[in-house]
Amino acid sequence: MGGLGLETGLSDGYSGLGLETGPIDGYGGFGWAPAAVRAKTGPSGVRSNVRGASMAVLNITLFGPPRAARDGVLVSFHRGQTLALLAYLAAADRPHSRDALATLLWSEQAEQPAHAALRRILYDLGRTVGKEWLEIEDHHVALPARPGLHVDVRCFCTLQARVSTHGHAPYGLCDDCLPALSEAASLYQDDFLAGFSLKSSTQFDAWLTLTTESLRLELAAALEKLAGALFARRRYDLALPHARRWLALDPLHEPSHRLLMQLYAMNGDQAAVVRQYKQCIRLLATELGIQPSPETIDLYHKLASNQRVLQVEGV
Ligand SMILES: [Zn+2]
Numbered sequence: 086m087g088g089l090g091l092e093t094g095l096s097d098g099y100s101g102l103g104l105e106t107g108p109i110d111g112y113g114g115f116g117w118a119p120a121a122v123r124a125k126t127g128p129s130g131v132r133s134n135v136r137g138a139s140m141a142v143l144n145i146t147l148f149g150p151p152r153a154a155r156d157g158v159l160v161s162f163h164r165g166q167t168l169a170l171l172a173y174l175a176a177a178d179r180p181h182s183r184d185a186l187a188t189l190l191w192s193e194q195a196e197q198p199a200h201a202a203l204r205r206i207l208y209d210l211g212r213t214v215g216k217e218w219l220e221i222e223d224h225h226v227a228l229p230a231r232p233g234l235h236v237d238v239r240c241f242c243t244l245q246a247r248v249s250t251h252g253h254a255p256y257g258l259c260d261d262c263l264p265a266l267s268e269a270a271s272l273y274q275d276d277f278l279a280g281f282s283l284k285s286s287t288q289f290d291a292w293l294t295l296t297t298e299s300l301r302l303e304l305a306a307a308l309e310k311l312a313g314a315l316f317a318r319r320r321y322d323l324a325l326p327h328a329r330r331w332l333a334l335d336p337l338h339e340p341s342h343r344l345l346m347q348l349y350a351m352n353g354d355q356a357a358v359v360r361q362y363k364q365c366i367r368l369l370a371t372e373l374g375i376q377p378s379p380e381t382i383d384l385y386h387k388l389a390s391n392q393r394v395l396q397v398e399g400v
Pocket residue numbers: 248251253258259260261262263
């Protein structure tokens with residue numbers, strides 16, 4: 086699917102992340118890094134390059150409470166706008182006009198004060214994370230991809246985009262896509278910028294809401310594909326955690342309940358099939374005042390009578 090298809094600041098074509106070939110060293114031992122990089126990085130998370138000089142590392146985490154670490158050390162943000170600007174620039178590898186940034190962060194202010202405030206916050210951001218990471222021009226600002234810069238959301242989108250280029254059937258993932266999508270799902274530790282908001286700007290909060298929902302949908306699609314692909318490979322034990330996580334995103338989503346019921350049945354756990362079905366009934370009755378769909382009821386009766394349903398939905 087390639088990006089979110091929304092004007093959220095997230096887009097396709099992230100490059101220079103070094104996921105495949107880039108010479109990215111030292112992710113700073115902070116939080117996470119792609120598996121391929123973790124394998125090459127020492128226990129400290131910071132590694133010298135071939136000439137012996139250590140490479141600077143900026144690690145930005147946007148899944149969960151936003152934070153940044155320089156060379157493995159967390160940096161402190163004293164202004165919410167500075168952190169908001171970093172998050173917005175980090176979410177996508179593309180330039181943003183000063184006009185757009187001023188409007189985004191100070192949507193309630195007039196043009197001149199908003200531009201003056203943006204200049205102050207850019208200066209503050211440069212002091213906080215290191216101005217060498219920023220591209221600040223007369224008309225635009227960017228946080229371009231370069232060795233040493235790592236942003237979890239960019240990595241998440243890159244992995245998703247890579248999988249989407251293979252054109253697999255809904256639950257068919259090749260041996261390259263399965264670990265790539267699993268890596269993407271593991272990067273999503275919590276919702277985008279969880280717990281963060283900018284009271285001074287309704288525009289920023291609108292962008293935040295839209296981006297958060299888009300990324301949740303991307304995660305749900307990834308978890309469904311992972312659970313379905315592992316089901317199709319008869320790796321029911323490995324599919325179960327992904328299916329449970331898929332359901333946790335929306336406990337009223339009947340297809341997730343059905344997939345879990347099938348996985349439990351294929352795993353030979355009839356008690357769990359019954360538990361899952363009862364949980365589905367209870368949640369739908371409590372939250373929506375409705376019964377499960379005929380499809381769910383029919384599936385349950387088939388599974389309860391030991392008629393294994395060998396096909397996962399959508400295949
Ligand atoms: Zn593939």
